[in-house]
Amino acid sequence: MKLAFIGGGNMATAILGGLMAKGFRGADAVVAEIDAAARARLASELGVSTVEAPGAEMARVDVIVLAVKPQNMREVAKSLAPHLSKQLVVSIAAGIRIADLTRWLGGHSRIVRAMPNTPALVQAGITGLYATDAVTLSDREKVNELLAAIGATVWLDSEGDIDIVTAISGSGPAYVFYVMEALEAAAKDLGLAPDKARTLALWTFAGGAKLAAERGLDPAVLRAQVTSKGGTTQAAISVLDAAQVKAMFVAAIKAAHTRSQQLGDEFGKDPQS
Numbered sequence: 259m260k261l262a263f264i265g266g267g268n269m270a271t272a273i274l275g276g277l278m279a280k281g282f283r284g285a286d287a288v289v290a291e292i293d294a295a296a297r298a299r300l301a302s303e304l305g306v307s308t309v310e311a312p313g314a315e316m317a318r319v320d321v322i323v324l325a326v327k328p329q330n331m332r333e334v335a336k337s338l339a340p341h342l343s344k345q346l347v348v349s350i351a352a353g354i355r356i357a358d359l360t361r362w363l364g365g366h367s368r369i370v371r372a373m374p375n376t377p378a379l380v381q382a383g384i385t386g387l388y389a390t391d392a393v394t395l396s397d398r399e400k401v402n403e404l405l406a407a408i409g410a411t412v413w414l415d416s417e418g419d420i421d422i423v424t425a426i427s428g429s430g431p432a433y434v435f436y437v438m439e440a441l442e443a444a445a446k447d448l449g450l451a452p453d454k455a456r457t458l459a460l461w462t463f464a465g466g467a468k469l470a471a472e473r474g475l476d477p478a479v480l481r482a483q484v485t486s487k488g489g490t491t492q493a494a495i496s497v498l499d500a501a502q503v504k505a506m507f508v509a510a511i512k513a514a515h516t517r518s519q520q521l522g523d524e525f526g527k528d529p530q531s
């Protein structure tokens with residue numbers, strides 16, 4: 259598979275790094291990156307070829323990954339449009355809808371929209387994917403291969419579900435860090451040294467997630483298993499329930515979902531509209 263990336267920042271580097279760890283050759287990728295220092299880093303660290311802007315080399319690749327910030331996407335897509343024919347385009351930009359991308363790409367419709375999250379940077383991401391009808395089964399397999407480099411994948415039935423993915427797993431690492439902050443703060447308040455508080459918070463999350471993944475049980479069951487009547491965990495959960503913390507989390511995630519829909523509207527506007 260010959261690959262091109264438009265934008266050679268964090269996500270492009272993470273995907274390429276993950277692919278290379280599985281045997282992909284840097285020589286099979288070209289990265290269009292506007293920043294000269296970033297181009298030099300990509301060429302020396304990953305051995306990919308680099309260009310300042312997309313050009314004739316795009317005709318020789320199978321898959322083009324759009325990995326620039328959403329606010330740069332319109333301009334980037336328009337510069338790519340003249341070089342498109344049959345290539346599969348994968349956009350990882352948050353909030354950019356396929357209809358807007360298709361319009362900016364001059365009508366190109368063989369597009370997969372992907373919503374990864376920051377743990378992708380350490381190959382532990384989860385990416386939600388949505389494909390247009392023009393995307394074949396073998397295209398989907400290529401996308402799976404590509405994004406398996408940064409973690410797990412979930413295919414979605416409707417593009418609107420991408421806004422749910424954004425609210426759950428896209429913003430989700432921040433919810434995890436938020437609870438970690440609370441665990442650390444409590445440990446320190448109770449007299450533990452900061453480094454020990456950090457270690458406890460970190461491993462509690464890592465261990466909880468591993469246990470849930472490996473046992474495959476409902477989180478409510480796992481929670482019941484550590485909540486004995488009259489015990490310490492029940493004392494803590496009673497405080498959380500009284501403050502309706504779970505309902506507040508659901509409300510918070512719905513706010514993220516609404517904001518994701520609004521950002522999609524904003525990013526999709528053309529200057530004259």
Ligand SMILES: NC(=O)c1ccc[n+]([C@@H]2O[C@H](COP(=O)([O-])OP(=O)(O)OC[C@H]3O[C@@H](n4cnc5c(N)ncnc54)[C@H](OP(=O)(O)O)[C@@H]3O)[C@@H](O)[C@H]2O)c1
Pocket residue numbers: 264265266267268269270290291292293296310311324325326327328330333334350351352373374375376377378379428
């Ligand atoms: N990071 C994440 O975990 C994450 C999660 C979900 C989705 N995403 C999406 O992934 C996309 C990339 O994120 P990122 O974190 O990798 O961003 P990033 O590190 O800022 O990378 C984007 C790169 O593209 C370059 N660029 C800007 N305009 C360009 C152009 N016209 N042609 C070529 N290159 C251009 C930027 O250069 P300059 O810095 O000079 O502008 C930068 O090096 C974003 O759309 C984001 O929404 C990221």
